[in-house]
Amino acid sequence: MHPRSSRFPRLATALALAVSGLFAPLAQAAWEPTKPVEFVVPAGTGGGADQMARLIQGVVVKHNLMKQPMVVVNKSGGAGAEGFLDIKGAKGDPHKIVVTLSNLFTTPLATGVPFNWRDMTPVSMMALDNFVLWVNADTPYKTAKEYLDAVKAAGPNKMKMGGTGSKQEDQILTVGIEKATGTKFIYIPFKGGGEVAVQLVGKHVDSTVNNPIEAVAQWRAKQLKALCVFDDKRMPYPAKITDTQSWQDVPTCKESGVPTTYTMLRGIFMAPGVTKEQTQFYVDLLKKVRATPEWKDYMEKGAFNQTYMDGDAYFQWLGKAEQMHRELMKDAGFLAK
16 A cells, blocks of 8 residues: 555544544533523512522622623512412523522412422522521510510410511411410511511510511611520521620520421522533532622521532422421411312
8 A cells, every 4th residue: 555545544533533622622511501590589679588699699790600690580479479480481491590488388388379399490408597586675585485485474366476478487487386385476477577677676566586687787786686596506606796695695496495496498499391411500600609708798697507408408308398388387277278
């Protein structure tokens, strides 16, 4: 064979390898958004879910964590059903995510709206939000047990418990307190946690079960008193909020003789029918968000339980949480008929 002709197969092979080398990174490149991502908040502006979504949006922009913009959109109709149904109907669209609270469970159970968390794709649990039993600072109660003994002594439907919404987390927790302690409150619903705190400062209600971040300003101003937190363990934040107390100083309700626990989901979901690669993009993105100083500062200021989950562990947790809410709401007579 002529020496020149023997080089052609080798040359062709070399060219093929070179070309495949050029295109290999493209074939292996991870998925990422190709247009703006809509971040749905199934609640109104200013509340806990809205605050978290806008913080995540700001962190993503500040640290350049994503090439495409992220746009927060509030869809609060029907106690959040509007937002959830929007995600449910966006099958296969990887450019929509939604932040959820425990209304993920309570809204469909209470209203009968045709929606279940399994109609979406779980991405990650970002944290769990704590609830604190608050009273006005002028009251004489030093512990949760003292206060609840007074509620019981006053008789059924004499004392008022303020909370956000009806047949949602605050009222479900109130029912749990009643079951555990033999008390019976008049539950007064308000539009949001900020209003709930103001109503307690004004003594229009006797107590509230508000999130820490929603009443911290009034606590710092010595207008409210934090009696206990409805978690299995104390909040791990030692910095003083008042002259004498940090979040870590607030006992658990179990410690205080009130055997009731309840935490609220702060989770992220996508539409149904998205791919594993698309889901993984957001899992990775949110891990980067959680590693930033802004996120850590937000967690401390809001006194969050910083439990994180994704994948199968998150899926299993959601199933158990749904069942717990179903049982609590059934006992309270809150299930849609």
